[in-house]
Amino acid sequence: MRVIDNQRYTELLARESEHWGNVQPDAGNPQIWHDVRLFEIFFSARYRHFVQRIVSCGPSVLELGCGEGNLALELAQRNLRVAAVDLSPDRIERARRKARELPLDHPPRFDVGDLNSLTLPSGEFDCIIAHDVLHHILKIDRLCEEVKRSLKNGGTFLVMDYVGMGFIRKLLAALLFAVLPTHQTYRDKWKLRHRLPAFIATERRKREALANGLQKALHHESPFEEISQSSIVREISKRFSIVECATYSPFFFYLAPKVRLPESVRYSAARLFFILDEMLLRLRLSKGAYVFIEARKPDVESDPGISN
Numbered sequence: 001m002r003v004i005d006n007q008r009y010t011e012l013l014a015r016e017s018e019h020w021g022n023v024q025p026d027a028g029n030p031q032i033w034h035d036v037r038l039f040e041i042f043f044s045a046r047y048r049h050f051v052q053r054i055v056s057c058g059p060s061v062l063e064l065g066c067g068e069g070n071l072a073l074e075l076a077q078r079n080l081r082v083a084a085v086d087l088s089p090d091r092i093e094r095a096r097r098k099a100r101e102l103p104l105d106h107p108p109r110f111d112v113g114d115l116n117s118l119t120l121p122s123g124e125f126d127c128i129i130a131h132d133v134l135h136h137i138l139k140i141d142r143l144c145e146e147v148k149r150s151l152k153n154g155g156t157f158l159v160m161d162y163v164g165m166g167f168i169r170k171l172l173a174a175l176l177f178a179v180l181p182t183h184q185t186y187r188d189k190w191k192l193r194h195r196l197p198a199f200i201a202t203e204r205r206k207r208e209a210l211a212n213g214l215q216k217a218l219h220h221e222s223p224f225e226e227i228s229q230s231s232i233v234r235e236i237s238k239r240f241s242i243v244e245c246a247t248y249s250p251f252f253f254y255l256a257p258k259v260r261l262p263e264s265v266r267y268s269a270a271r272l273f274f275i276l277d278e279m280l281l282r283l284r285l286s287k288g289a290y291v292f293i294e295a296r297k298p299d300v301e302s303d304p305g306i307s308n
Contacts, residue, residue: 004138004210012210012223013087013114016136019221020067021090028184030257033132041270042253042277046292050131050160053294055080057127057156063108064115064143065133069095072108082108083125085118115143120150127151129158138210140228144235151297157240159293164229165251169286170200173254181260195220203230233291240295247288252277254289 004012025034032038039047051074054061058080066072066084068091075082076099086092092110099107116139128147137143147157165173174196178189201209201217206227209217219225228235233245252273261269280286 008210008213009138013116016222016224017087017089020086021088028188030183032253032257035257037267038257038270041267041274042249042256043290046160046248046290050129050158050292051075053156053158054127054129057158060124060126062120062125062128062150064128064130064147065136066095066108066110067091069098069108069110071129071131072110073098073102073104076104076106076108077102079105081106083111084108085111085113085115087112087114118143118146120146122149123152124150125152125155127156127158131160132162134159134161134232135163135226135229136222136224138224138227140231140235144239148239148297153297154299155297156243157236157293157295157297159232159236159291159295161232161291161293162226162229162289163232163247163291164203164226165254165289167200167202169251169289173251174199176255177258180255180258182258183260198225201226203228233293236293236295241298243294243296245291245293247291248281249277249290250280250286250288252280 025031032042051071054075055078058075061075061080061082063072063075063082063084066086067088069084072082072084072095084095086095089112092112095108095110099110115133115137128151134140134143151157164170182189184192197216198206198219203226205217209215210223210227236242256270256273259269281288
C-alpha cells in the first residue's frame with residue numbers, strides 16, 4: 001500500500017482538527033455522548049470502572065485526545081497530577097478555560113499535539129489513558145511505542161475505545177436507520193446515501209483510500225474516523241501485558257439516539273436496546289463494538305501476553 005504523502009497528510013490533519021473543534025450537538029443527527037441519560041444507560045458502568053482504575057493507577061496521568069478536558073478535570077479534582085493533549089487548539093482552549101474556573105490544587109496541563117507524531121517524555125507517567133481516541137490515530141503502532149516508552153516500569157495503559165461493528169452489523173445498522181423513523185426525515189436520509197461507503201468501510205479500505213487520495217471511503221468531515229478501529233487490541237497486545245480486555249455495546253447502542261420516539265418512552269426504549277446488546281454478548285452472538293483494555297508495561301522487559 002502506498003504511504004500517504006506529507007502534503008496530503010497535513011491537509012487531512014487540518015480537516016480533522018477543524019471537525020473536532022466545531023463539534024456541537026446536532027438535533028437532526030444526535031449522538032449518544034451528547035445525551036447524558038443515554039450515556040448513563042449504555043456506558044456509565046464501564047466509564048466508572050475506567051475512572052476508578054485510573055485513580056488506582058495514578059498519581060501521574062497523561063490523557064491522549066482529551067477533547068475539552070472533562071475527564072482530565074475530573075481526575076484533577078481527585079488529586080491526580082494530569083497532563084493532557086489534543087489535536088484541536090479550539091478544544092484545548094476550552095479545556096484551559098474550564099480549568100481556570102475550578103478551584104484545583106493541581107490544574108491539568110493542556111497542550112496541543114498530533115498523536116501520530118508526538119514524542120512523549122521517557123519514563124514519566126504512572127498511567128496513560130485514551131478514551132475514544134485511538135480509532136482516529138493513523139500511526140497507532142508508533143503511538144503505542146511512545147506510550148510504552150513514556151510509562152514508568154509497571155505503569156498502566158488504560159483504554160476505552162471504539163473497535164468497530166464489522167461489515168455485516170454496519171450494513172444492518174444502515175438499513176435500519178434508513179427504514180425506521182429517525183430525527184432526520186426520509187428525504188434528508190436519501191440525500192445522505194453517498195455516505196454509505198464511508199460508513200461501512202473497513203479499516204483496510206479506509207487506509208487504502210487515504211493512501212490513494214480517494215474520498216469515497218472516508219468520513220465526509222473527519223478523514224481519520226475509524227482509521228485504526230481493528231488495530232487497537234492487536235497493537236496494544238504486542239507491547240504490553242493485558243490485565244483486562246472486555247468488549248461491550250455490540251449493536252443497538254447505535255440506534256438508541258437515532259430513532260425518533262415520544263419523549264415519554266424514549267429512555268425506556270433505550271434500556272430495552274441496552275438489554276438486547278447485553279444479550280448479544282452473553283449469548284456470544286456478537287463481539288462488542290467498544291472495548292475496555294487495562295494493559296501493563298512489564299517491570300522487566302519480557303514478551304507481553306495475556307495474564308491469567
